[in-house]
Amino acid sequence: MPRPPSARRQRRRREQTRVRRPLVLLAALTLPAALVSCAQQEDGGVSDAKLAKTEIPPKVSPRTTLTVGAPEDRVLLRLTGAVKKLGFKVKWANISGGPQCSEAFRAHSLDLCASAEVPSVHARWTGLDTKLVAAEVRKHPLRNPVYRLGIAPGAGIDSLKDLRGKKIAFSPGQAQGALVLRILAKAGLEKSDVKLVEIPSTGDVYSTALGERQVDAAPLGAVNLKRYPAKYGREGGRTIPHGIRDDASHLWAPTETVSDPRKAAAVREFVKHWARAQVWAYEHPGEWVEEYAVRDQGLSRADGAYLHKHNGAPEIPAGWDEVIGRHQKTIDLLARETGQDSFDAATLYDRRFEPVAANALRAKGELTP
Structure with missing residues (x-):
């Protein structure tokens, strides 16, 4: 008659099962996404033609x-x-x-x-x-830009060239992130010349980060162009133009x-x-x-x-x-x-x-x- 497994072996088997199940589930979720991604990338040209x-x-x-x-x-x-x-x-x-x-x-x-x-x-x-x-x-993209560059109180930034060595809010994958890269290029600066701080550009996050001096500069749009200098102007918070078309x-x-x-x-x-x-x-x-x-x-x-x-x-x-x-x-x-x-x-x-x-x-x- 076979001996029943010991309590220790039973616990070990249960732990292994708990580990394997999430790994199997992760593979099941990840593989289809990877296959879809590859398919989209590989047949994109044919799809466009059709x-x-x-x-x-x-x-x-x-x-x-x-x-x-x-x-x-x-x-x-x-x-x-x-x-x-x-x-x-x-x-x-x-x-x-x-x-x-x-x-x-x-x-x-x-x-x-x-x-x-x-x-x-x-x-x-x-x-x-x-x-x-x-x-x-x-119709007037430079006179009515979507964004201006917000400057934190005491940051000492009067022009784009003053951005060297400064902390700049950066949101990869969004328009504000691309604008930051354009601004650096216009100023003759590389990414290594500044410190890009990844912050999502939702709501008033950028204006708060500027006001609390978490960053020295950040693209501001919509009503934050009005609200930020109104709230932090006495302390030196302001915006400056970047002179780049950003209206698409x-x-x-x-x-x-x-x-x-x-x-x-x-x-x-x-x-x-x-x-x-x-x-x-x-x-x-x-x-x-x-x-x-x-x-x-x-x-x-x-x-x-x-x-x-x-x-x-x-x-x-x-x-x-x-x-x-x-x-x-x-x-x-x-x-x-x-x-x-x-x-x-x-x-x-x-x-x-x-x-x-x-x-x-x-x-x-x-x-x-």
């Missing part, structure tokens, strides 16, 4: 649903009445910013989001297959979304109303401030009015060549500074959508041919 030849249906199906992460556009499309004219269902996700959009894309839970130009680059380098389907810039913004989608003809038709319809909404927001500052800035974002009317004026007039380019050319420079800079391989910026764009936004404005008489 995508370019895939015709978008002329009409959108009312049974189609898009999940969209664009908080401002959710408000604008409601205010303009466009949300009732889309011809398909929209599920709004409370998501904004490149990292959140990328995470949702990977989870197959988001079809479209608003984004700057850098997240799509970072997505490409991490195996996430996406496309840009709309582009917007500002896009609608961004997973390639799997625009590869689906039904969803592609819905995206095209959304882009039309999105373009008109950008112009409407500029031409209706009172409604924008009250409904979006105050009611939706919880800002004061003064902050909302400041932000609307700071945003300036939008421009929807009729062609994407210039936008892609600037995007290419960003890719080349990021590749050089991060050790990644550069690639053709045009591969990030689904040019089937190139004329959609501008044509929608022409149809409404809001854009001259």
Whole structure:
């Protein structure tokens, strides 16, 4: 008759089982992701060729649903009445910013989001297959930049060249991170000439880091351009211009979304109303401030009015060549500074959508041919 295992051996077996199970689970979770990443990277060129030849249906199906992460556009499309004219269902996700959009894309839970130009680059380098389907810039990009460089009290920074040896807030994979690298290049500095401090650029994190002197400089945008000097100005906190164009913004989608003809038709319809909404927001500052800035974002009317004026007039380019050319420079800079391989910026764009936004404005008489 076999002897029962000792208590010590039983404990050992249970511990080994507990160790093996997480390892097996980790492998099960990691391997598919790795295979998907490799597949996306290896067949990306073929996918692009097929995508370019895939015709978008002329009409959108009312049974189609898009999940969209664009908080401002959710408000604008409601205010303009466009949300009732889309011809398909929209599920709004409370998501904004490149990292959140990328995470949702990977989870197959988001079809479209608003984004700057850098997240799509970072997505490409991490195996996430996406496309840009709309582009917007500002009519006076240097007069109305998205960001200014915030300077901490007592940092002793009066110009970009004074950044040498300073601590600068840095957020890889986001527009602010790329802007920091551009600023260093303009100042004739290398990354080794400064100390880059990785801090996520959400909310008022950067302005707080500046005010508490955790960093000497950080890109500031939106209402923080007004709030930071108002709060820390007496101590010496301020902002300075960087003189670099930083105005690119896009609608961004997973390639799997625009590869689906039904969803592609819905995206095209959304882009039309999105373009008109950008112009409407500029031409209706009172409604924008009250409904979006105050009611939706919880800002004061003064902050909302400041932000609307700071945003300036939008421009929807009729062609994407210039936008892609600037995007290419960003890719080349990021590749050089991060050790990644550069690639053709045009591969990030689904040019089937190139004329959609501008044509929608022409149809409404809001854009001259």
